[in-house]
Amino acid sequence: MDSEEEAMLRAIGLRSIDDLFADIPASVRTDGIDIPRGLSEQEVVRHVTSLLRKNRSAETMPTFLGAGLYDHFVPASVRAIASRAEFYTAYTPYQAELSQGILQTLWEYQSFVCELTGMDAANTSMYDGSTALGEAALMAHRITGKKEIVIPRALHWEKRKVLESYTVGPGLDVVEVPFDPEAGTMDLAALKKAVGDDTAAVYVENPNFFGRFQEDLADIRSIAPSVLIVGANPLALAVTTAPGDLGADIVIGEGQPLGNAVNYGGPLVGIFSCREEHVRKMPGRVIGLTRDAEDRRAFCMTLQTREQHIRRERAMSNICTNETLMAVSSAAYVGVLGANGLRRLALENIRRAKQLAERIDPLENFEAPLFPGGHFNEFVVRCEVPYARVHKALLAAGVHGGLPLTSRFPELGEAALFATTEVHTEADYERLLEAMERVR
Amino acid sequence: MTFRQARYDEPLLCEKTRPASDSDTDFFDVPVSLRRKRLDLPQVSEHEVVRHYTRLSQMNFGIDTGFYPLGSCTMKFNPKFNEELARLPEMARVHPDQDPSTVQGILQILFELQGILAKISGMDAVTLQPAAGAQGEFTGLLLARAYHLDRGDAGRDEVILPDTAHGTNFASAGMLGHKIREIPSEDGRVNLKALEAAVSGKTLALMLTNPNTLGIFEEEAVEIARIVHDAGALLYYDGANFNAILGKTSPGKMGFDITHFNTHKTFTTPHGGGGPGAGPVGVKAFLEPFLPVPIITFDERAYGLDWDRPKSIGKVRAWLGNSALLLRAYAYILSQGSDGLEHVSERAVLNANYIRHRIEKHLPVPFSGLRKHEFVASGKPLKAKGVRTVDIAKRLMDYGFHPPTVYFPHLVEEALMIEPTETESKETLDAFSDALIRITGEDPELLKSAPHNAAVSRVDEVRAAREPILSWRMLQRAKGTEPRKA
Numbered sequence: 058m059d060s061e062e063e064a065m066l067r068a069i070g071l072r073s074i075d076d077l078f079a080d081i082p083a084s085v086r087t088d089g090i091d092i093p094r095g096l097s098e099q100e101v102v103r104h105v106t107s108l109l110r111k112n113r114s115a116e117t118m119p120t121f122l123g124a125g126l127y128d129h130f131v132p133a134s135v136r137a138i139a140s141r142a143e144f145y146t147a148y149t150p151y152q153a154e155l156s157q158g159i160l161q162t163l164w165e166y167q168s169f170v171c172e173l174t175g176m177d178a179a180n181t182s183m184y185d186g187s188t189a190l191g192e193a194a195l196m197a198h199r200i201t202g203k204k205e206i207v208i209p210r211a212l213h214w215e216k217r218k219v220l221e222s223y224t225v226g227p228g229l230d231v232v233e234v235p236f237d238p239e240a241g242t243m244d245l246a247a248l249k250k251a252v253g254d255d256t257a258a259v260y261v262e263n264p265n266f267f268g269r270f271q272e273d274l275a276d277i278r279s280i281a282p283s284v285l286i287v288g289a290n291p292l293a294l295a296v297t298t299a300p301g302d303l304g305a306d307i308v309i310g311e312g313q314p315l316g317n318a319v320n321y322g323g324p325l326v327g328i329f330s331c332r333e334e335h336v337r338k339m340p341g342r343v344i345g346l347t348r349d350a351e352d353r354r355a356f357c358m359t360l361q362t363r364e365q366h367i368r369r370e371r372a373m374s375n376i377c378t379n380e381t382l383m384a385v386s387s388a389a390y391v392g393v394l395g396a397n398g399l400r401r402l403a404l405e406n407i408r409r410a411k412q413l414a415e416r417i418d419p420l421e422n423f424e425a426p427l428f429p430g431g432h433f434n435e436f437v438v439r440c441e442v443p444y445a446r447v448h449k450a451l452l453a454a455g456v457h458g459g460l461p462l463t464s465r466f467p468e469l470g471e472a473a474l475f476a477t478t479e480v481h482t483e484a485d486y487e488r489l490l491e492a493m494e495r496v497r
Numbered sequence: 498m499t500f501r502q503a504r505y506d507e508p509l510l511c512e513k514t515r516p517a518s519d520s521d522t523d524f525f526d527v528p529v530s531l532r533r534k535r536l537d538l539p540q541v542s543e544h545e546v547v548r549h550y551t552r553l554s555q556m557n558f559g560i561d562t563g564f565y566p567l568g569s570c571t572m573k574f575n576p577k578f579n580e581e582l583a584r585l586p587e588m589a590r591v592h593p594d595q596d597p598s599t600v601q602g603i604l605q606i607l608f609e610l611q612g613i614l615a616k617i618s619g620m621d622a623v624t625l626q627p628a629a630g631a632q633g634e635f636t637g638l639l640l641a642r643a644y645h646l647d648r649g650d651a652g653r654d655e656v657i658l659p660d661t662a663h664g665t666n667f668a669s670a671g672m673l674g675h676k677i678r679e680i681p682s683e684d685g686r687v688n689l690k691a692l693e694a695a696v697s698g699k700t701l702a703l704m705l706t707n708p709n710t711l712g713i714f715e716e717e718a719v720e721i722a723r724i725v726h727d728a729g730a731l732l733y734y735d736g737a738n739f740n741a742i743l744g745k746t747s748p749g750k751m752g753f754d755i756t757h758f759n760t761h762k763t764f765t766t767p768h769g770g771g772g773p774g775a776g777p778v779g780v781k782a783f784l785e786p787f788l789p790v791p792i793i794t795f796d797e798r799a800y801g802l803d804w805d806r807p808k809s810i811g812k813v814r815a816w817l818g819n820s821a822l823l824l825r826a827y828a829y830i831l832s833q834g835s836d837g838l839e840h841v842s843e844r845a846v847l848n849a850n851y852i853r854h855r856i857e858k859h860l861p862v863p864f865s866g867l868r869k870h871e872f873v874a875s876g877k878p879l880k881a882k883g884v885r886t887v888d889i890a891k892r893l894m895d896y897g898f899h900p901p902t903v904y905f906p907h908l909v910e911e912a913l914m915i916e917p918t919e920t921e922s923k924e925t926l927d928a929f930s931d932a933l934i935r936i937t938g939e940d941p942e943l944l945k946s947a948p949h950n951a952a953v954s955r956v957d958e959v960r961a962a963r964e965p966i967l968s969w970r971m972l973q974r975a976k977g978t979e980p981r982k983a
Contacts, residue, residue, distance in 0.1 A: 061922070061923045062844070062847060064923065065847055065848075065851040065923055065926075066847065068851065068854060068855075069850050069851060069854045070854075071850075074843045074847065077843065077846045077847060077850060077867065078745050078846070079867065080713075080714045080716055080866060080867045080869075081714055081716075081742070081745055081746050082716055082718075082719070084719055085718055085719060085746045085750045085751045086745065086746055086750075087619070087744065087745065087746055087747050087750050088744075089744045089835050089839055090616055090617055090743065090744045090835045090838055090839065091616050091835070092613055092616055092617075092830070092834060092835050092838075093831075093834055093835065094834040094835055094836050094837075095831075095832055095833045095834030095835075095836055095837035096831050096832055096834065097832075098576070098578050098832065101578065101828050101831050101832045102578050102581070102582065102828075104831065105582050105606070105824070105827070105828050105831070106582070106585065108602045108603075108605055108606055109582070109585055109587035109588055109602045109603065109606075109824075110587060110602060111601040111602030111605065112587040112588070112591050112599065112600050112601070112602040112603055113591075113595070113599040113600075114586040114587045114588075114589075114590040114591050115586070115590040115591070115592070116586040116587075116590055118599065120592055120595065122592040122594045122595065124594055125815070126592060126593065126594075128590055128592065132543070134543055134546065134547050136584070137547065138546075138547065138550040138551070138554070140580065141550070141551065141554035141557075142559055142561035142562075143554040143555060143557040143558065143559045143561065143562055144554050144557055144559065144769070144770050145559070145575075145580075145767045145768075145769050145770065146559030146560045146561045146562075146575055146767050146768075147557055147558060147559040147560075147768065147769075147770040147771075148565065148567050148570050148572055148768050148770070148771070149570075149768070149770070149771040149772075150770065150771065151567070151902070152558075152890065152891075152894070152899065152900050153953075153956040153958065154891065154894060154948045154951040154952065154953055154954070154955065154956055155502065155557070155558040155894050155899060155948075155951050155952075156557055156558060156770075157553070157556040157557070157951075157952045157953055158552075158553035158554050158555065158556035158557030158952075159553070159557045159770040159771070161507070161509070161553055161556075162550060162553050163770075163771075164509075164967075164968075165509060165510055165511070165969075167967055167968050168509075168511060168968040168969035168970070168972075169538060170968075171967075171968040171969070171970050171971075172536070172537050172538055172968075172969065172970065173536075173538075177967070177968060177970055177971055178965070178967040178968060178971070179967070179968065181771065182772065184628035184629065184632065184814050185628070185814055185815050186815065187812075187814055187815035188628070188632075188813075188814050188815075195672070213815070215812065215815040215816060216815060218790075218811045218812040219811075219812050219813060219814055219815060221811055222639060222810065222811045222812060222813050225639065225642075225673060225674075226671075226672050226673040226674040227674060228674070263531070270527065270528050270531055272528040272530050272531060273530070274530075274531070275530065294533070295533070295536055296522065296524065296527055296532070296533050297527060297531045297532070297533050298530075298531045298532065298533050299533065318589035318590060318821075319589070319590065319591065319592050319593070320583075320588065320589055320591075320819075320820055320821040321588065321591045321592070321593050321600065321603050321816075321817070321820040321821070322592075322593030322815065322816025322817055322818070322820055323593075323628065323773070323775075323814075323816060323817070323818050323819035323820050323821065323822070324628075324772075324773035324819045324821060324822060325815070333971065336965065336967065342771065343965075343967055344967070345961035345962065345965050345966060345967055346961065346966040346967075346972060347956060347957045347958065347960045347961035347966075348956075348957055348960065349953040349954045349955060349956050349957065350946070350954040350955040350956075350957070351953075351954050353506075353953055353954075355953045355956045355957070356956075357956045357958050357961050358958075359958065359961040359962045359965060359967075360962055360965060361962070362962075364664075365631070365664040365665050365667065365668035366664035366665075366905070367664070368668070369664050369667035369668060369671070369677075370667040370668060370670060370671030370677050371671060372664070372667075372668040372671065374668065374672065375631040375632075375634065375635060375665050375668035375669040375671070375672050376629070376631055376632075377629065377630070377631045377664075377665050378628075378629035378630060378631065378759075378761065378768070378771065378772040378773070378774040378776075379629070379771055379772040379773075380628075380769075380772045380773045381769050381770045381771030381772045381773075382767075382769025382770060382771075382772065382773060383769075383772075383773065385550075385769070385770065388510075388550075389546065389550055391538055391539070392510050392539055392541065392546035392549070392550070393543050393546050395538065395539060395540040395541065396536045396537070396538040396539065396540050397540060399536070399538065400522060400536060404522065404523070404524070404525060407525050407526065407527065408525055411525065411526060430526065430528070431525065431526035431527055431528060432526075448596070452596060452598065452599070457592075457595060457596065457599065460594050
């Protein structure tokens with residue numbers, strides 16, 4: 058014990074540190090924690106770095122995975138902004154006057170999300186795209202009182218499983234609509250049959266899980282009953298029509314592509330936005346614009362009566378800690394790239410998906426893209442040999458191929474979802490194509 | 498009083514925008530029905546963007562700026578080495594769908610972290626999937642539900658909560674459609690008679706924070722566990738206050754079946770102004786079959802992922818969890834070790850009791866006895882002067898301190914919930930205590946008009962909620978009604 062601690066103990070009128078824990082009964086006391094003693098900073102950094110070196114990153118292994126998370130180039134300015142200690146070492150901005158910086162930044166984030174999605178209001182984030190879907194389903198149930206959520210079969214199984222957990226409370230039924238086997242997009246005739254009197258919402262993605270654009274969103278709007286939830290890639294929205302302009306009520310998505318790393322799956326950032334008429338049923342933290350006592354513009358958290366600390370068990374969600382710092386990165390990223398930069402980058406990702414598919418297709422044993430038409434970032438590759446064999450061969454060649462689909466989507470045959478972004482070099486493509494060519 | 502927060506009349510980035518050149522885009526193969534004509538986003542130089550957000554950051558208060566005794570939030574120093582580790586490409590640029598053979602490093606870290614958290618909590622198995630504490634609660638209740646259903650016990654839909662419980666406990670239970678039985682406290686602790694009256698064959702679980710949100714240790718933890726278990730229900734430990742008990746006791750030892758951790762509290766992963774966090778959940782062995790999929794496996798040679806878990810509750814978020822935060826928690830725990838972690842709790846508890854001792858003559862602290870890592874004072878004595886706790890909180894800003902948590906827990910009138918954490922020096926604790934004491938004697942008008950030294954003066958939160966303006970679009974639509982700048 059140092060002298061400072063001794064002085065404080067004396068002031069309180071205690072003799073030892075043990076006296077501070079006299080209220081913990083002996084029957085529940087433990088004798089320390091059975092782990093090694095502490096290490097110096099240098100030792101910890103060396104140890105953790107050596108463990109991380111066992112990972113293969115996109116830095117050294119060209120990786121063609123997407124399926125919701127995409128390794129994009131993030132300008133250093135974005136990291137510099139998110140690394141401002143005033144931002145990242147703050148807690149939730151409960152005290153508005155001391156927190157104007159993050160409040161305005163988050164309000165700008167909300168604004169950017171709304172412009173991209175065509176919605177009026179956005180929250181400051183959900184945990185990720187999958188929980189945004191779970192929360193959107195619950196919100197649709199709150200709006201309509203109905204119990205069926207219609208979803209596309211072409212959906213990442215991770216999202217599907219999360220949706221099922223989130224809907225346990227009100228006991229919602231998840232109804233699956235197949236994809237058109239020719240187009241790879243939602244089968245509208247099947248959708249018409251799936252929608253009924255108890256449908257709370259229809260959920261559709263654009264681009265969808267197979268990277269395909271859902272061209273007929275307007276038709277889906279007319280088939281869907283009250284609530285239409287659209288899942289979007291925010292980068293794709295720079296060049297595709299805002300779902301709000303096509304009649305969506307709630308627009309969600311995984312926000313990681315806007316300025317955040319893939320981080321082995323977390324932290325990510327769930328985009329959540331809706332029409333003004335539904336805002337009081339929206340989950341999560343929201344920043345509003347107001348004024349201070351001297352009539353200056355100011356920002357604060359608002360509509361808090363929807364949230365857990367006020368509404369308790371009748372709250373719109375239990376979410377408290379969210380992914381604010383990722384939203385800060387997204388705001389900075391939108392700022393740094395600007396409207397034109399985002400549009401150019403979105404088109405670049407469309408072009409690259411098209412060109413990579415065109416280079417894979419002529420290879421023996423491979424067909425790409427499996428579905429015709431425009432793709433964003435990714436496309437399905439079908440192969441004549443078991444994909445597991447391709448997967449292993451690529452790894453052996455120092456390349457990570459796409460996401461194997463065969464076991465989850467047996468109707469596609471031997472298939473995988475290949476993604477590409479602006480980070481890939483010509484050398485990366487050649488390495489991939491050469492390795493694929495050698496698979497027999 | 499030397500604190501002055503930066504104050505810029507910083508416009509919105511949207512207001513700095515020069516009209517975006519609406520380029521004649523070649524849409525490649527974007528379907529005609531989906532081609533976007535207009536994108537109303539900013540178009541400014543990179544330098545302007547960096548300056549804009551740098552200025553905004555200067556109008557923000559973090560623990561690197563000053564003392565941040567926000568009760569229940571454990572705002573301790575965030576080691577800088579963690580930020581460098583998390584930015585390494587072997588962490589940041591690793592995709593969660595990668596083949597397990599290419600992610601052996603992070604899988605080892607996560608696997609080892611599970612083992613360490615089990616030891617710290619006295620639990621047998623841990624999932625790292627939940628993204629935050631509240632999601633840990635949601636996961637824990639799903640586990641309890643699955644366990645009861647697996648035994649064929651379908652009638653349990655009530656969750657018992659003491660009146661000191663965090664709001665998230667209520668909301669997590671509410672999200673799952675459970676009924677809440679709220680039990681009153683007695684002398685700042687769980688009232689055992691009320692608990693006995695509340696438990697029944699309908700009880701799913703009791704959720705308890707210990708030490709509770711008053712900073713008081715529930716000494717009857719063992720008896721509480723007996724009552725709940727005798728009724729066939731489970732005990733959930735809300736780990737928000739873990740910082741008080743590291744190495745001294747554990748939820749497992751106290752008889753709890755399920756616990757969550759808040760890595761952004763106890764294990765100092767930075768809270769990022771509202772998130773991210775991570776909310777791992779630990780369970781006793783009998784609940785292990787129900788944990789979310791996939792689980793991380795280790796066969797003495799390699800780490801892998803097992804999805805074949807027939808009793809699993811499924812998933813609560815995509816992939817394995819907030820891995821880059823879990824990495825930081827792991828590194829922090831290694832740096833502290835057994836000795837450091839125990840000292841964390843000792844110093845955190847000492848610091849809280851010291852401030853309490855300094856200020857309680859001026860601001861009463863209801864309920865007698867020791868406190869753990871935090872305590873709740875009451876601003877009630879100042880009410881006669883027309884001063885509310887909110888005014889005390891705002892005035893603290895002028896002295897360069899972030900205010901404590903206010904108006905929680907509800908059973909203390911005009912509550913100020915103070916949690917200093919272990920990384921603060923006596924000098925800081927004294928300066929804060931001095932400021933608080935001085936404020937109680939200041940001119941009420943000075944308090945009611947505070948803050949005076951923050952970026953803005955008192956913010957009108959009522960107006961924000963009455964006429965919500967939540968985006969640039971809504972602002973443009975509401976043009977004319979936005980207050981003009983002074």
